Amino acid sequence: MTPPELRDLLSDALALWEVPGRVAVFEGGVELGGLRVTAAARDDLPIRWWIERAGQRRPCTSVSGLLRGVRNAVGAGEGEARRLRVAGA
C-alpha cells in the first residue's frame, strides 16, 4: 500500500468511526493528529506497519491490526463485532 492509498483508507476509516481528522501523506507514511503510520522495513517482517506517537511505537502485522491500532489510538474504541459468526456454527 502506497502512502496515498494508506491515506485514503485511513481517511475512510476515520469517517466510518465518526472521528474528525485529516490524514496527510509524508515520505514513508501518513500522519493524523499526533499519530504517524509508517510502512515497516522488509527486514522487520512479520511487522508490516508502525504506529508512532510521542514516546510510543507499536508494531502491526496486518492491515486489520493496523486499523485496530489506529482506532484505539484515535480514541474510537474497539470494534462492535470482533468476530464473524457463522450461522449455525
Added chain:
Amino acid sequence: MIPVSVVTGFLGAGKTTLLRRVLADPDWADSAVIVNEFGEVALDHELLAASEEVLVNVSTGCLCCLVRTDLGTTLMELARKRAAGEVPAYRRVLVETSGLADPAPILHALMTEALVIETHRLISVVTLVDAVVGTAVLERHPEARRQVMLADRVLVTKPDLGDAAAAEAAVRGLQAGLAVRAAVRGAVEPEWLFAPGDPVVPVEAVARHSEGVGSIVIEREAPVAALALTLWMQALAEHAGAKLLRLKGLVALAEEPMRPMVVHAVQHLVHPPEWLAEWPGGERRTRIVLIGQGIPQHFPARLLAAIEAEVAAA
C-alpha cells in the same frame, strides 16, 4: 428443512392483506403463519383466513425485542406438532413481523438458534412499502428503512391510491438493484414474492440516501483468495459494526474460480457459504453488494485491495 420467509413492512403497509391473499391461493394454503403484533389487542391474526392450527399469534411484544426466545420457541413448537400430526403438514412458514420491527434480530434468530436451524431455513425477506405514505415513512422512520435495506424483494402496495413510482424510487435509493413490484391488495404471484433471495447482484448506479444510507457494489474481475475474503469480512464486521446491515453476492474464489460462491451476511452473522453449479449468465466475476448506513463509499473496496495485497505478499 422447512423454508421460512419473513414478511415485514411498516405499520399499515398491507402485510395482513397480502398474507390473506397468499393463503387464499390453493398452492400456498399449506403455509403456517406466525403473526407478531405489537400491542395488547391482537387483531391481525383474526383477519387471516388460515387454518387456526397453523396460525400462531405472538403478541407478547415486538418480535425483534423478544425474538431470541419467542420466535424460536414458536417455530419449534409448530414443528413438533407438525411431526406429531397435530397440525396439518404445512410446507413453509411465513413470519409476519410487527410494523415496528427491526428485521435484523429476527434474521439473526432464524440463522443462529441451534434447534431452529436444524429444521428450518430462512429463504427470503419480503418488505412492503405503501405507495400512499411509504416515501414519507421511509424518510422519517429508521425501522422502515432497515426493513427495506434487509429485503430480498419489495412489494409496493396500494399503487392504485398513491405514487408507486415515487415509492419505488425511494426503495431503490436505499438498495439499488432490489427486485421491486407493485400490486393492488396483494395481487402478486407468491412464487415471485417468496422465491429464495437472489445472490446475483444487479449492478446499477450506486444508491445513496441523504442520511448516508445506501448500497455499495464491489466488482472484481480477478478471483479473490479465500483468506483475503475472510479477513475482509472480518474487518468490515469489526469496524462497520451495526452500520453494516447486509452483505450478499457472488464471489470468484481463487481456490475455486470455476463456480461461484454465494456469500450472505446480516451484520456480523454470516451464512455458511453455498456454491452455485455455474456462473449466472456466464459472467465469471465477483459481485458483492453491501447495504449499510454511514459507510464511506470507497472504504470496503480500499480495504479489500489492501488485504488482498497483503495476502498476496505473504
